[in-house]
Amino acid sequence: MYKEISLPEAHDCADCPIRHRAVCARCDADELEQLDAIKYYRSFQAGQTVVWSGDQMDFVGSVVSGIATLTQTMEDGRTQMVGLLLPSDFVGRPGREGSAYDVVATTDLVMCCFRKKPFEKMMVETPHVAQRLLEMTLDELDAAREWMLVLGRKTAREKIASLLSIIARRDATLHLRPAKGKLVFDLPLTREAMADYLGLTLETVSRQISALKRDGVIQLEGKRHVTVPDLDRLLIEAGDDSDGGMFA
Amino acid sequence: MYKEISLPEAHDCADCPIRHRAVCARCDADELEQLDAIKYYRSFQAGQTVVWSGDQMDFVGSVVSGIATLTQTMEDGRTQMVGLLLPSDFVGRPGREGSAYDVVATTDLVMCCFRKKPFEKMMVETPHVAQRLLEMTLDELDAAREWMLVLGRKTAREKIASLLSIIARRDATLHLRPAKGKLVFDLPLTREAMADYLGLTLETVSRQISALKRDGVIQLEGKRHVTVPDLDRLLIEAGDDSDGGMFA
DNA sequence: GTTCGCGCTTGATCTGGGTCAAGGATAGCA
DNA sequence: TGCTATCCTTGACCCAGATCAAGCGCGAAC
Numbered sequence: 001m002y003k004e005i006s007l008p009e010a011h012d013c014a015d016c017p018i019r020h021r022a023v024c025a026r027c028d029a030d031e032l033e034q035l036d037a038i039k040y041y042r043s044f045q046a047g048q049t050v051v052w053s054g055d056q057m058d059f060v061g062s063v064v065s066g067i068a069t070l071t072q073t074m075e076d077g078r079t080q081m082v083g084l085l086l087p088s089d090f091v092g093r094p095g096r097e098g099s100a101y102d103v104v105a106t107t108d109l110v111m112c113c114f115r116k117k118p119f120e121k122m123m124v125e126t127p128h129v130a131q132r133l134l135e136m137t138l139d140e141l142d143a144a145r146e147w148m149l150v151l152g153r154k155t156a157r158e159k160i161a162s163l164l165s166i167i168a169r170r171d172a173t174l175h176l177r178p179a180k181g182k183l184v185f186d187l188p189l190t191r192e193a194m195a196d197y198l199g200l201t202l203e204t205v206s207r208q209i210s211a212l213k214r215d216g217v218i219q220l221e222g223k224r225h226v227t228v229p230d231l232d233r234l235l236i237e238a239g240d241d242s243d244g245g246m247f248a
Numbered sequence: 249m250y251k252e253i254s255l256p257e258a259h260d261c262a263d264c265p266i267r268h269r270a271v272c273a274r275c276d277a278d279e280l281e282q283l284d285a286i287k288y289y290r291s292f293q294a295g296q297t298v299v300w301s302g303d304q305m306d307f308v309g310s311v312v313s314g315i316a317t318l319t320q321t322m323e324d325g326r327t328q329m330v331g332l333l334l335p336s337d338f339v340g341r342p343g344r345e346g347s348a349y350d351v352v353a354t355t356d357l358v359m360c361c362f363r364k365k366p367f368e369k370m371m372v373e374t375p376h377v378a379q380r381l382l383e384m385t386l387d388e389l390d391a392a393r394e395w396m397l398v399l400g401r402k403t404a405r406e407k408i409a410s411l412l413s414i415i416a417r418r419d420a421t422l423h424l425r426p427a428k429g430k431l432v433f434d435l436p437l438t439r440e441a442m443a444d445y446l447g448l449t450l451e452t453v454s455r456q457i458s459a460l461k462r463d464g465v466i467q468l469e470g471k472r473h474v475t476v477p478d479l480d481r482l483l484i485e486a487g488d489d490s491d492g493g494m495f496a
Numbered sequence: 497g498t499t500c501g502c503g504c505t506t507g508a509t510c511t512g513g514g515t516c517a518a519g520g521a522t523a524g525c526a
Numbered sequence: 527t528g529c530t531a532t533c534c535t536t537g538a539c540c541c542a543g544a545t546c547a548a549g550c551g552c553g554a555a556c
Contacts, residue, residue: 072394080401131371138341145320149322202504203544223503448513471521471522471533
């Protein structure tokens with residue numbers, strides 16, 4: 001249905017936007033050169049599937065720009081999102097043949113891919129890569145556990161507020177704005193994708209967003225552009241007034 | 249309420265029951281000696297809290313025997329279990345001060361602890377430890393994502409069947425019995441702990457277990473001793489007839 | 497400009513699992 | 527040998543969120 005966009009320009013790690021946050025963050029010049037030798041870029045259109053669950057995956061890589069999702073699907077079609085991949089996040093698992101999940105681009109997406117075999121070799125030889133990957137994986141595990149609380153115990157309203165607060169804060173750190181007081185951002189997900197993330201139906205998502213808007217917790221311009229007048233208020237609605245869910 | 253049991257006997261890594269599965273699995277004799285120098289054993293009684301969420305943690309370690317749980321609690325008391333720690337599982341996160349979760353012993357528990365500072369030093373110097381920990385963390389992340397599907401999309405009956413099938417299979421591999429056909433095991437969790445794991449109430453857990461018993465999917469002797477006459481049947485009830493959730 | 501399709505909203509109704517409440521079984525202990 | 531505490535079961539009722547259904551708004555294609 002879509003065809004992959006080829007990306008003509010070569011990229012230099014030196015001015016890579018995710019250089020200091022991705023799996024290569026700890027690498028020195030020499031190690032970067034090694035990575036450079038096995039890397040290539042791929043672009044995907046919004047909606048395009050990057051890998052199907054169960055399919056052979058001959059690469060691993062980092063999200064450079066755009067957003068992708070990890071989802072699991074049951075035989076009868078029920079689906080649960082299990083990961084939201086933002087720029088600098090890592091895709092794939094060294095030492096595993098196939099993908100355990102569907103990976104789908106929800107916006108236009110650029111990935112920095114490494115051929116798997118040589119990457120696995122580097123994992124063994126250059127501890128900086130393995131160390132950074134461990135750190136990132138531990139962060140993702142924390143995020144996954146935070147989501148288990150959201151999925152298992154929070155109400156629909158709290159779930160929506162939790163998701164909004166996470167996106168708001170991620171967006172703030174990405175644009176280096178202070179994550180407090182008034183925040184403005186665009187929702188990178190459809191109502192259906194939010195529902196899949198939160199274990200809800202899209203109707204419930206829609207209703208709860210309308211309710212938060214009616215109650216003045218958020219303002220909406222169009223369907224995607226959100227203003228949060230008071231982050232603390234949103235966090236209270238999310239059920240965690242201290243500091244709640246962080247993504248990877 | 250409880251007091252910690254001191255463990256007089258010294259343990260030798262050579263005849264450690266979790267030697268080949270724990271974080272030390274890849275270590276050679278020399279590395280084991282290094283670990284041996286910074287390790288000590290601690291025992292806890294069933295019900296005792298190992299660490300409180302937020303508390304300083306000056307050790308990391310492996311579960312040697314018994315079962316512990318990781319739980320998160322909201323201000324109003326709602327709790328969600330986010331990890332079930334069986335023998336060989338790792339507790340704690342290198343590079344973090346406090347614990348993010350409550351760790352509670354659900355049965356009598358023995359842990360092999362490493363002082364954190366020297367362990368972190370070893371993480372940098374001996375890649376075998378870091379490599380094994382990465383592998384284990386990736387497995388835990390997969391398990392967490394499997395549970396996100398259970399929490400977000402499965403019915404109460406499917407949730408119970410999922411939990412039973414996981415415990416059944418874990419128990420089978422632990423005792424080196426084939427995980428097929430007829431299985432017999434003891435539930436290591438109270439109804440309330442199961443509810444906390446599955447995002448249900450204890451009443452619903454009780455009702456669904458009764459229903460599965462009534463329908464012949466399981467047999468019960470007392471409240472804890474379970475017989476699964478047909479694992480495939482249980483897996484179908486769990487909503488995944490192929491191969492479903494694996495723990496860490 | 498019209499039509500299509502997709503993403504979204506809103507209403508009406510239904511239901512799975514929560515809540516409240518009343519016991520039963522077992523084990524430890526005086 | 528009963529007392530108490532913990533864990534579990536079962537019933538009656540209720541409600542948050544699912545399901546079913548109708549329709550809106552807007553951008554893209556013709």
